[in-house]
Amino acid sequence: MPIQKTTKVKIKSELCTQIMDKDALRRTLSRMAHEIAERNKGCHHLALIGIRTRGVYLARRLAEKLSHLEEVKVPVGILDITLYRDDLTLLNHQPVVKKTDIPFDITNKVVVLVDDVLFTGRTVRAALDALNDLGRPKAIQLAVLIDRGHRELPIRADYTGKQVLTAKDELIDLHLTEVDKEEGVYLVSCKNS
Amino acid sequence: MLQTKDLLGLAEMRARDISKILDMTEAFKEVLQRPIKKVPTLRGKTVVTLFYEPSTRTRLSFELAAKRMGADVSNMSISGSSVEKGESLKDTVRTIEAMGVDMIIIRHKQAGAPHLVARTIKGSVVNAGDGAHEHPTQGLLDLYTIKEKKGDIKGLHVAIVGDIAHSRVARSDIWGLTKLGAKITLVGPPTLMPPYIDQLGEKHTSGENKVSISHSLDAVLPHVDILYILRPQLERQKKGLFPSLQEYIKLYGISKERLTKARPDCLVMHPGPMNIGVEITEEVATSLQSAVEDQVLNGVAVRMAVLNLFLGGTHHETI
Numbered sequence: 001m002p003i004q005k006t007t008k009v010k011i012k013s014e015l016c017t018q019i020m021d022k023d024a025l026r027r028t029l030s031r032m033a034h035e036i037a038e039r040n041k042g043c044h045h046l047a048l049i050g051i052r053t054r055g056v057y058l059a060r061r062l063a064e065k066l067s068h069l070e071e072v073k074v075p076v077g078i079l080d081i082t083l084y085r086d087d088l089t090l091l092n093h094q095p096v097v098k099k100t101d102i103p104f105d106i107t108n109k110v111v112v113l114v115d116d117v118l119f120t121g122r123t124v125r126a127a128l129d130a131l132n133d134l135g136r137p138k139a140i141q142l143a144v145l146i147d148r149g150h151r152e153l154p155i156r157a158d159y160t161g162k163q164v165l166t167a168k169d170e171l172i173d174l175h176l177t178e179v180d181k182e183e184g185v186y187l188v189s190c191k192n193s
Numbered sequence: 194m195l196q197t198k199d200l201l202g203l204a205e206m207r208a209r210d211i212s213k214i215l216d217m218t219e220a221f222k223e224v225l226q227r228p229i230k231k232v233p234t235l236r237g238k239t240v241v242t243l244f245y246e247p248s249t250r251t252r253l254s255f256e257l258a259a260k261r262m263g264a265d266v267s268n269m270s271i272s273g274s275s276v277e278k279g280e281s282l283k284d285t286v287r288t289i290e291a292m293g294v295d296m297i298i299i300r301h302k303q304a305g306a307p308h309l310v311a312r313t314i315k316g317s318v319v320n321a322g323d324g325a326h327e328h329p330t331q332g333l334l335d336l337y338t339i340k341e342k343k344g345d346i347k348g349l350h351v352a353i354v355g356d357i358a359h360s361r362v363a364r365s366d367i368w369g370l371t372k373l374g375a376k377i378t379l380v381g382p383p384t385l386m387p388p389y390i391d392q393l394g395e396k397h398t399s400g401e402n403k404v405s406i407s408h409s410l411d412a413v414l415p416h417v418d419i420l421y422i423l424r425p426q427l428e429r430q431k432k433g434l435f436p437s438l439q440e441y442i443k444l445y446g447i448s449k450e451r452l453t454k455a456r457p458d459c460l461v462m463h464p465g466p467m468n469i470g471v472e473i474t475e476e477v478a479t480s481l482q483s484a485v486e487d488q489v490l491n492g493v494a495v496r497m498a499v500l501n502l503f504l505g506g507t508h509h510e511t512i
Binding site for chain 2: 034046082083084097099100101129133134
């Protein structure tokens with residue numbers, strides 16, 4: 001078995017475009033919360049499960065907005081999919097496994113999976129497998145902040161914040177105050193010279 | 194993260210790598226608490242346990258860990274195998290590797306045997322105990338249990354009591370605990386205490402030892418956060434290494450009365466198997482202060498983390 005090496009890629013120049021600022025982000029999440037409540041005719045039997053890491057913060061914000069809208073407390077869970085991914089899901093070559101924390105039964109609930117970016121669809125595929133091992137939800141819906149295209153699996157989002165056309169080698173970076181001290185969504189183009 | 198393909202001992206590991214394994218373990222413990230105790234992470238990987246010394250507990254723990262991770266496991270039992278025909282260790286592991294095995298978990302009475310296997314095969318090797326040298330996964334599960342119960346290992350005072358001379362568990366614990374900032378007092382009869390054993394482990398930056406030696410359990414008890422009890426191997430008694438079982442029990446056995454000399458929050462640990470009535474009584478083993486059952490469950494979780502570390506992860510990188 002080859003010893004896993006770190007390959008460092010030198011980024012010669014980076015083009016960073018902001019595609020959402022703090023207010024746009026807030027309004028988009030409000031709209032998504034309304035859509036979730038509308039589609040599900042309220043929040044009964046609803047549960048939000050955020051995919052680590054940023055999906056979790058988004059899930060919590062959506063839950064808070066829903067609780068103002070519908071006056072119901074929607075439970076939020078944390079899903080770590082590291083143990084379910086296929087080789088091509090994540091960037092990490094030595095993934096750090098964190099805990100999955102879903103302190104409620106998902107069986108018979110409508111689970112809304114929340115993630116920041118929908119790209120190839122492999123992360124969501126892994127999340128579906130993980131949920132399958134944890135119970136039998138009544139239904140699973142998908143909420144993503146950004147859909148950047150390039151799907152490799154037949155996966156689609158039920159609730160989309162924004163659709164952004166990207167090239168395969170570009171990156172979408174979500175900054176949240178909980179983690180990054182400021183808020184915004186950025187499109188990063190790396191040029192290697 | 195790790196520079197090596199094998200887990201042979203805690204002595205050569207960096208403190209931060211040990212900490213990383215302990216952090217990962219929590220996620221695997223969560224898997225063990227689900228109704229379906231399985232994740233597909235190591236699907237397609239093959240693990241073989243090769244135990245030259247008997248052990249049902251450690252072997253079962255490794256086997257369950259691998260199965261929970263979705264790997265294929267096979268246990269090689271030495272009796273009735275070609276080893277009885279005189280096949281060497283090198284040839285045995287080369288043959289195993291040729292069948293397409295990704296990891297060999299080996300226990301052997303000769304210290305250094307896992308190291309020889311690691312040099313011989315390209316796959317990963319995990320040391321499940323080599324002579325009196327090390328038992329790294331036991332060390333890791335002990336560290337995890339302590340961390341779980343006490344919050345942090347730094348600054349803790351641990352007493353390891355019993356047959357230190359013949360204990361690979363004690364040595365792995367010494368390395369692991371000193372690297373993570375604890376101090377250790379080794380307690381036992383002089384005949385079972387190797388000279389200069391207090392030089393083992395990581396030292397203070399000043400050069401001072403983190404390990405000290407005592408022959409009086411009662412003197413040490415009031416000062417420790419953890420009481421780690423080793424099993425005296427009764428064959429040693431026949432060799433005259435301690436005069437009688439009664440004397441051993443009188444001086445080093447932990448009974449409920451003796452435990453009152455320790456702090457009420459002192460944690461009691463034992464690697465198993467226990468000789469109930471000798472080094473530990475039934476009452477102490479099942480008391481609220483005892484972490485023995487936690488150690489067993491944590492053992493499976495820690496071994497899952499170790500397997501994931503060496504067999505999980507990608508070889509390609511794409512977004």
